[in-house]
Amino acid sequence: MSLPRSINTMENPVFYAELGELIATSGHAAFAAHLWQLVDQWVPIHGAELNEWTLDEQHGRVLNIQRLGRAGQRNELSPAHTLPPLNEHPLLRDMLDMQDPLLIQIRARADRSHQCSLVSRQGDRRYVISLYRPPAQRGFSLAELSFLKCLSDTLLPLMERHAQLLRQAAPPEREPAHTLLEHSQLQREFDKRLSLSDITLSAREQQVCLGLLTGGTVPQMAEQLSVKNSSVETYLKRAAAKLGVSGRHGLAKWMIGA
Known part of the structure; x- marks a missing residue:
């Protein structure tokens, strides 16, 4: 698979x-x-698995692996991600001495799927997003690995935040939220970030920012707000100046505190 527009993908409304x-x-x-x-x-x-590892760095061993989520077409995966003995796990060596975020690829064997893991570090914890393909399929291409490395700048801080919220609230599992509920939650999270940053946006500036975060285009937002395209662009410029960001990617990274 070729991804010649991988950078542009991050400006795609979808x-x-x-x-x-x-x-x-x-x-x-x-x-x-x-x-x-x-x-x-x-x-x-x-498939994708989200795990939080706790390490004993001094002795080079794993203390615990806490699963924070799993999704995908599980029936099409091999028993590849059944964990081996913790201290023999193929990710451990790379994760012990890491400082900066990592992308680690594990190629398929007879008993293991293709795996690409994105890893970040916070103290003795490692936050791991593992992505899988069945052994019968091809491994991740260089273009795909490059794109995933770029995407990790957004996904890993969000994964850390997900783990923190789970620790704080420990909510029971529930079915995926409906679109309206998700939008309401996004509004609350946006308001919370504004409050933490001590930034005040006008109602219109907030609306266009949320529109960008949910994939809206300038013409779509202009129609929804019954204003001209130029007015939406003005609201976006004002909001971006107050937030100190540029474009959708910058707004998304500000939203997740990256």
């Missing part, structure tokens, strides 16, 4: 509609499914 849904379900059972769906649109995968 990408941001799905990212908005992912942000809205942080801390809930639907998060893993939305992450899988977002990635699968651009890099086909058959």
